[in-house]
Amino acid sequence: MTAPEFSRPERIDTIGAGERGVTIAAEPIERVALAARFGLLSVDRLEATLTVRREAAGIVVRGRVGADVVQACTVTDEPIPVTIDEPVALRFVESGDAGADAGGDAEIELDEHALDTIPYEGGAVDLGEAAAETMALALDPFPRSANAAAALRAAGVLSEDEVKPLGGLAGLGDLLKNKSS
Template identity: 35%
Template sequence: MSAEFHHPLVLANVPSTGLSLRLVPDAAQREALARRFGLLAIHSMEGELRLAPESGGRIAVLGTIRAEVEQECVVSLAPLQARVEEGFAWRLLPDGVEPSDEDEDPDDIPSEDGVVDLGETLAQQLSLALDPYPRAPGAELPEEGVGDAAHGPFAALSRLRKPQ
């Protein structure tokens, strides 16, 4: 599978003074990402990243992702606008370096042949920041029939049961 938002970074090309990047997918890339994540639309998306070399060829990344997305309410199925703004910390790992299991550490992103796809990693960050169950204000599940065997998913089965 090829990434919808491809932005490769060769770790060896990050200068010793660090690097600042602003990643912004174009309209076609946002549309492809929206399909992938089951969104109605991604109206805007950007990532601001500050990369700083560390010992052992690792690269520390501090960043922020911002996006304006349109999701579907899980109750009413109505379109729902949402804004995402979230900071993150990553550590880009050179080949052969194992990820850390520590909870307090930044997310470890392994490289392949010394290259990390920052676009794909940013897209994954967006997917983690999305509300998995977006609900429009005031959207409520119906109360009737909840827990009632006569109206619930097992209603047909309960009618087959012999009276005791």
């Protein structure tokens, strides 16, 4: 397994019960590698301001991830600048702990204060990878530029407003009436 592009390991033995602030930022070479990994035109900024503390159930990390990225429009390939400001609420648990594997494929309802659980191995949690994944999850999976609608229209693609849900079946009622007559 290769190391993540933006790795900021936080050693478990340095984390106490009190909260400790940690600020991380991706270097230019890391941002280029992250852009390639996530299919972005560029990552101009990726940083996180976090608090880390140990609890009985694992290592709790809270804070914010901020980023400035450029995505490509899925229709026109035009660059779309995006600013991300996402809250982070994570619990790292040692891989193999009951809490890390609980639930399997079962759907679990989480309340607004629930923490995402991330398993870890070894003596450290990777705050950089957590920040990178938070950034990626905040991205629009189908970004569209201001020119996307016009490009789709020019290609003959109908908008959702123009499509009639039963358009293909519209004449079926008349056809059935004519058959029964």
